[in-house]
Amino acid sequence: MKTQTSRRTLLKKGLGSAAAAIFLRAKTARSHNIKRYPNSCGVLVDMTRCIGCRSCEAACNAEQKLPSPALPFDDRSLFAQGRHGSKRRTDENHFTVINRYDPPEIDHPLFRKIQCNHCQEPACLSSCFVNAYTKTPEGAVIYNPDVCVGCRTCMIACPFYIPAFRYSSALHPQIVKCQFCYETRLKNNLLPACVEACPQEALLFGKREKLIKIARHRIRNDRDRYVDHIYGEYEAGGTSWLYLSSVEFDQVGFDTTIPHEPILNSVKNFLAMVPMVLTIWPPLFAGFHLLAARRARAEKTRQENNREKADEDV
Amino acid sequence: MVRVKIDLFPLLSLFFIIFPVMPTTAAFAAAVASTVTIDALQELYTPVDFDHLAHAEMYNCTSCHHHTTGTTMQDEKCLKCHKNSPATANVSCSSCHHRRSTALDGAEPHGNYHIDIVGLKGALHLNCLGCHRETGAPCGCIECHDYTEAGRKRFAVQEN
Structure with a gap:
C-alpha cells in the first residue's frame, strides 16, 4: 500500500516537473529572438x-x-x-x-x-x-x-x-x-x-x-x-x-x-520541446520502468523467500 | 504628377485649338530649345534626341518643368509655396533630379514636401512615359531609344 502511494506521488511529481520543464523551456525559447537591425x-x-x-x-x-x-x-x-x-x-x-x-x-x-x-x-x-x-x-x-x-x-x-x-x-x-x-x-x-x-x-x-x-x-x-x-x-x-x-x-x-x-513564432514552442523530449523523456521513463521493475522483482523475491521458508518449514 | 497631366490635357488642347498660332510665333520658338539630346544616362540605350519644340508647342511648360520656368504652376500642392516663385536659373531636369536616387540621400525636406524626389532616370521615364501612355504616343523602350551593343547583350536580343 505504502509503495503504491509513493509511486503515484512520484508519477505526479515526474509529470509535474516535465510539464514545468516544457513551459519554462518554451518561455526561454520565446525570449531568444533573432536580432533585429534598426538601420537595415x-x-x-x-x-x-x-x-x-x-x-x-x-x-x-x-x-x-x-x-x-x-x-x-x-x-x-x-x-x-x-x-x-x-x-x-x-x-x-x-x-x-x-x-x-x-x-x-x-x-x-x-x-x-x-x-x-x-x-x-x-x-x-x-x-x-x-x-x-x-x-x-x-x-x-x-x-x-x-x-x-x-x-x-x-x-x-x-x-x-x-x-x-x-x-x-x-x-x-x-x-x-x-x-x-x-x-x-x-x-x-x-x-x-x-x-x-x-x-x-x-x-x-x-x-x-x-x-x-x-x-x-x-x-x-x-x-x-x-x-x-x-x-x-x-x-x-x-x-x-x-x-x-x-x-x-x-x-x-x-x-x-x-x-x-514572424513565421518562427508559429513553430518556436514546438521546436523548443524537441530537445526537451529527447533529453528528459528517456531518463524519466527509464526511471519509471526501473521502479516498476524493481517492485515486481522485490515482490518476486519475497514470494520466493516465502516459498523457500515454507519448504524449509515442511 | 501624372494625374495632374490628365487634368491639364483637355484644357491645354482646348487652349491650343482656340489659339493655334500663339505658341508657334517666332518669339516662342526662339525662347525654347528645339532639340534636347538626353544622353546623361546613356549606357544600354542610345541617346534620345528629344524634340523639345514639338512638345513645347503641344503642352504647357509646367507640364514638365513644375515651377522652374514659363507659365505659373497649376498643381495646388506646389502653389501653396510656389505661387510667386520666379523662374529658376537652371531649368534642366538634372538640376533637381539627380543621377543616383535612393532614400538614403536627397534634398532636405521642407515639412511634408520635397521628401520623395525621384532620380533623373525616374523623372524622365515617369514624366515622358506617363504622358505617352495616356496620349497613345509610342511607349516601347526602343521606340524612343535603340539598344547599344551593351544593351543588346544585356537583354539577350539577337542582332537583326
Whole structure:
C-alpha cells in the first residue's frame, strides 16, 4: 500500500516537473529572438510605376552571371505563358521574376516583381539546421553555399516560396535565391542591380524605416492611386522589401493570409520541446520502468523467500 | 504628377485649338530649345534626341518643368509655396533630379514636401512615359531609344 502511494506521488511529481520543464523551456525559447537591425535597408516597390519592361530581370541575370534566357528579356509573351493561370516564379536561373496581372477594377495591367523579400525574422534562417543563412546588418538574407546540404527545409519554411533548388545539378544540388546583391554591391555601397536598372524608379532603395515613411507619404498624397496598405510592413514579422499597389494585394498575387507574427513564432514552442523530449523523456521513463521493475522483482523475491521458508518449514 | 497631366490635357488642347498660332510665333520658338539630346544616362540605350519644340508647342511648360520656368504652376500642392516663385536659373531636369536616387540621400525636406524626389532616370521615364501612355504616343523602350551593343547583350536580343 505504502509503495503504491509513493509511486503515484512520484508519477505526479515526474509529470509535474516535465510539464514545468516544457513551459519554462518554451518561455526561454520565446525570449531568444533573432536580432533585429534598426538601420537595415530595404527596397520600396511601387507597383503603380512598374511597366513590366523586365530591365530588373536582365540586370539580375547579368549581375549574378546566370545562364542566358531562352527568350530575350524584352519579349513580353512570357507574361501570358502560364499553364492553367499559373505565374512564373523564382528558380535556379531566375532570382527575380516579373508577372503581369489584369485586375478587373483598373483599365491597365499591373506588374509584380518577385524576389526574396529579405524578412526581418527569416523563416528560412530559423529552419536551416546547418546555419547556412545569415541576416546581415544591411538587411540582406544571405546564405553560405558551402555549408548548404540541399535539404530544402527553407523552401518549405519560406512563406513567399522564394528559395529555389538547383535540380539541374547532381553534384552540387543546393539552394539558390536573391541575395540582395550583398557580396557584389551592397557591401560596396552600390545599389542592388535590379534597383539600379529600373527606368521608372519603381524600386527605391533606402533604410527600411525611411521607406515606410515615404510609402505613407505617397499614399497620403495620392489616395486615388494607392490602396492604404504597405505590403511587407508587418507581413511575416516585416520584410525588407515593401510593396505599394493600386489594387488590393490579393488581386495581384500576394498572399494576404500571411500572419503578422514572424513565421518562427508559429513553430518556436514546438521546436523548443524537441530537445526537451529527447533529453528528459528517456531518463524519466527509464526511471519509471526501473521502479516498476524493481517492485515486481522485490515482490518476486519475497514470494520466493516465502516459498523457500515454507519448504524449509515442511 | 501624372494625374495632374490628365487634368491639364483637355484644357491645354482646348487652349491650343482656340489659339493655334500663339505658341508657334517666332518669339516662342526662339525662347525654347528645339532639340534636347538626353544622353546623361546613356549606357544600354542610345541617346534620345528629344524634340523639345514639338512638345513645347503641344503642352504647357509646367507640364514638365513644375515651377522652374514659363507659365505659373497649376498643381495646388506646389502653389501653396510656389505661387510667386520666379523662374529658376537652371531649368534642366538634372538640376533637381539627380543621377543616383535612393532614400538614403536627397534634398532636405521642407515639412511634408520635397521628401520623395525621384532620380533623373525616374523623372524622365515617369514624366515622358506617363504622358505617352495616356496620349497613345509610342511607349516601347526602343521606340524612343535603340539598344547599344551593351544593351543588346544585356537583354539577350539577337542582332537583326
